[in-house]
Amino acid sequence: MTIAEGQRPSSTLPFTQPVLKATGLVKTYGRVVGLDGVDLELYQGEVLAVIGDNGAGKSTLIKCLTGAEIPDTGEIELNGKPVQFKRPQDAKHFGIETVYQGLAVSPALDVASNLYLGRELRKAGIAGRVFRVLDTKLMRQNAKAELDRLGISTLQDVTVAIESLSGGQRQAVAVARAAAFGSKVVVLDEPTAALGVRETNQVLDLIRRLRDGGIPVILVSHNMPNVFDVADRIHVQRLGKRAAVITPKTHSMTEAVAIMTGASVG
Amino acid sequence: MSADLATEFLDRRTPLSRVRNLLHRYPALSPGIVLIVAVIVFGVISPRFFFVNNLSLITQQVAVVGTLAIAQTLVILTAGIDLSVGAIMVLASMVVAQTASQNHVPAVLALLLGLLVGLAAGAVNGLLVTRLKLPPFIVTLGTLNIFIALTLLYSNSASVNGQSLPAIITSTGATFPVFGVGVTYGVVIMLVLYVIMAFILGRTAWGKHVYAVGDDKEAARLTGISVNRVLVSVYVVAGAILAIGAWVQIGRSDAASPNAGGDLNLDSITAVVIGGTSLFGGRGTLWGSLLGALIVGVFRNGLALAGLDVLYQTLAVGVLIIVAVSLDQWIRKVRS
Numbered sequence: 001m002t003i004a005e006g007q008r009p010s011s012t013l014p015f016t017q018p019v020l021k022a023t024g025l026v027k028t029y030g031r032v033v034g035l036d037g038v039d040l041e042l043y044q045g046e047v048l049a050v051i052g053d054n055g056a057g058k059s060t061l062i063k064c065l066t067g068a069e070i071p072d073t074g075e076i077e078l079n080g081k082p083v084q085f086k087r088p089q090d091a092k093h094f095g096i097e098t099v100y101q102g103l104a105v106s107p108a109l110d111v112a113s114n115l116y117l118g119r120e121l122r123k124a125g126i127a128g129r130v131f132r133v134l135d136t137k138l139m140r141q142n143a144k145a146e147l148d149r150l151g152i153s154t155l156q157d158v159t160v161a162i163e164s165l166s167g168g169q170r171q172a173v174a175v176a177r178a179a180a181f182g183s184k185v186v187v188l189d190e191p192t193a194a195l196g197v198r199e200t201n202q203v204l205d206l207i208r209r210l211r212d213g214g215i216p217v218i219l220v221s222h223n224m225p226n227v228f229d230v231a232d233r234i235h236v237q238r239l240g241k242r243a244a245v246i247t248p249k250t251h252s253m254t255e256a257v258a259i260m261t262g263a264s265v266g
Numbered sequence: 267m268s269a270d271l272a273t274e275f276l277d278r279r280t281p282l283s284r285v286r287n288l289l290h291r292y293p294a295l296s297p298g299i300v301l302i303v304a305v306i307v308f309g310v311i312s313p314r315f316f317f318v319n320n321l322s323l324i325t326q327q328v329a330v331v332g333t334l335a336i337a338q339t340l341v342i343l344t345a346g347i348d349l350s351v352g353a354i355m356v357l358a359s360m361v362v363a364q365t366a367s368q369n370h371v372p373a374v375l376a377l378l379l380g381l382l383v384g385l386a387a388g389a390v391n392g393l394l395v396t397r398l399k400l401p402p403f404i405v406t407l408g409t410l411n412i413f414i415a416l417t418l419l420y421s422n423s424a425s426v427n428g429q430s431l432p433a434i435i436t437s438t439g440a441t442f443p444v445f446g447v448g449v450t451y452g453v454v455i456m457l458v459l460y461v462i463m464a465f466i467l468g469r470t471a472w473g474k475h476v477y478a479v480g481d482d483k484e485a486a487r488l489t490g491i492s493v494n495r496v497l498v499s500v501y502v503v504a505g506a507i508l509a510i511g512a513w514v515q516i517g518r519s520d521a522a523s524p525n526a527g528g529d530l531n532l533d534s535i536t537a538v539v540i541g542g543t544s545l546f547g548g549r550g551t552l553w554g555s556l557l558g559a560l561i562v563g564v565f566r567n568g569l570a571l572a573g574l575d576v577l578y579q580t581l582a583v584g585v586l587i588i589v590a591v592s593l594d595q596w597i598r599k600v601r602s
Contacts, residue, residue, distance in 0.1 A: 107481055
């Protein structure tokens with residue numbers, strides 16, 4: 001295994017401690033080994049891409065980092081402090097927001113309800129505190145403002161049900177939710193799958209803006225041009241392990257694919 | 267993408283798909299139209315349909331099933347089904363009646379005991395569904411039989427007559443006039459429950475979570491919703507509503523009978539399905555279920571007034587169910 005030069009975004013950053021650090025993550029499903037001792041470091045101000053062939057353990061890795069799965073062994077540290085995520089809520093609580101592959105949105109609920117699902121805003125006063133009434137108006141206003149802020153122009157009406165939206169618009173909702181609430185880390189598993197060219201570029205822009213705004217991003221993607229476009233570093237996953245960490249500057253796409261498939265060791 | 271655009275294109279163009287989108291957005295629309303048409307048709311066929319006594323009778327006949335349908339709607343919204351609603355209601359009603367008549371427990375306390383039984387029975391269903399991860403159909407098929415057996419054991423298969431019960435317990439059968447139509451307190455209780463539960467479903471986080479869990483459990487979990495907690499709470503709340511239904515039932519029949527709930531399990535599902543709530547979960551409204559219960563009541567009543575045999579009422583309800591579910595399937599095709 002090789003760790004390439006410029007393992008951290010060399011430029012501007014004084015931070016030496018990873019924001020998110022995983023050591024020796026192992027996850028097995030019966031006799032199938034999903035993760036076989038994976039390490040991962042994510043630093044402030046970077047986009048870390050995770051690439052790998054099908055079955056290399058990308059999604060499992062993401063799930064273990066975000067509380068959707070509990071790793072068998074291994075440690076996760078957030079800003080140097082060990083953390084344990086038993087449920088997705090735990091990771092969210094620490095400011096880690098995720099867009100899972102295949103999306104985690106509720107089709108019958110409207111856009112605003114989906115953005116605020118699991119963290120609804122209640123009305124002020126007795127109505128909210130005692131009768132737990134939701135402040136639907138405020139949530140809709142905020143949802144609209146948030147979508148505008150994120151530059152997601154394809155969604156105008158936040159009161160329509162998700163199921164009446166196109167695939168790209170649904171993806172936009174999921175990405176917007178992660179971007180809006182992720183205060184420490186945003187994790188995106190295949191966020192541009194099923195998107196058109198224009199929408200893909202919007203998501204990539206959004207990723208850059210998140211990074212520039214100080215929130216590091218983990219991006220899982222099959223799309224090499226996208227990865228080489230936005231990533232500062234690339235974590236190559238192979239057979240349940242980290243095969244290498246490279247950068248778009250030091251390696252070409254062909255070389256990355258070679259490491260991914262085992263044709264080269266980096 | 268191109269396929270997406272194509273379906274959107276079609277959806278915007280044909281009038282039929284515009285109707286579908288409308289029905290999709292407002293699930294209570296189709297049962298509402300069916301009810302209005304049915305009322306008009308039966309009113310034309312038989313002038314007696316609009317007699318105040320007849321209208322009063324329809325509301326009374328709907329009160330019990332309508333109350334049970336609230337509990338059933340909650341469970342079906344989570345993509346579950348509760349075959350034990352009638353059994354739980356009867357068990358609660360026997361506990362209320364027996365403790366009040368034989369053990370001379372004060373009426374209010376007897377009703378609270380019934381409520382407790384409903385809550386406990388709901389909790390049993392909820393825990394079996396979430397802990398043993400059994401399908402709700404199987405769990406409630408099992409508890410249906412268990413609760414029926416418990417009811418018969420507890421009551422020695424004997425009914426309790428309304429005359430031996432305190433007035434408060436049978437008061438749900440008492441009527442008061444509204445524009446000349448006699449309305450029972452049981453009907454009022456049912457309507458109040460609809461208002462409260464519709465508000466909770468539509469305006470609280472818990473309500474949103476019920477829909478989200480029924481829509482897609484895994485997505486709800488990943489969003490950070492405690493799916494099991496929501497499911498257990500749904501069955502427990504359903505149990506409480508069923509216990510209130512028991513009170514309505516005692517007033518309605520002026521007795522508590524261990525054999526009263528036989529048809530109510532399926533009747534409540536019928537009301538929910540006709541009301542436009544999807545058996546696949548996550549889609550539907552509570553008001554639709556009230557409309558569904560009213561449709562069944564109006565059909566049964568109207569066909570009887572038209573002089574048709576009871577068999578035709580059953581036939582009509584069967585057709586209604588098939589039509590309602592077919593319509594739901596068609597409406598759900600809005601999903602691309």
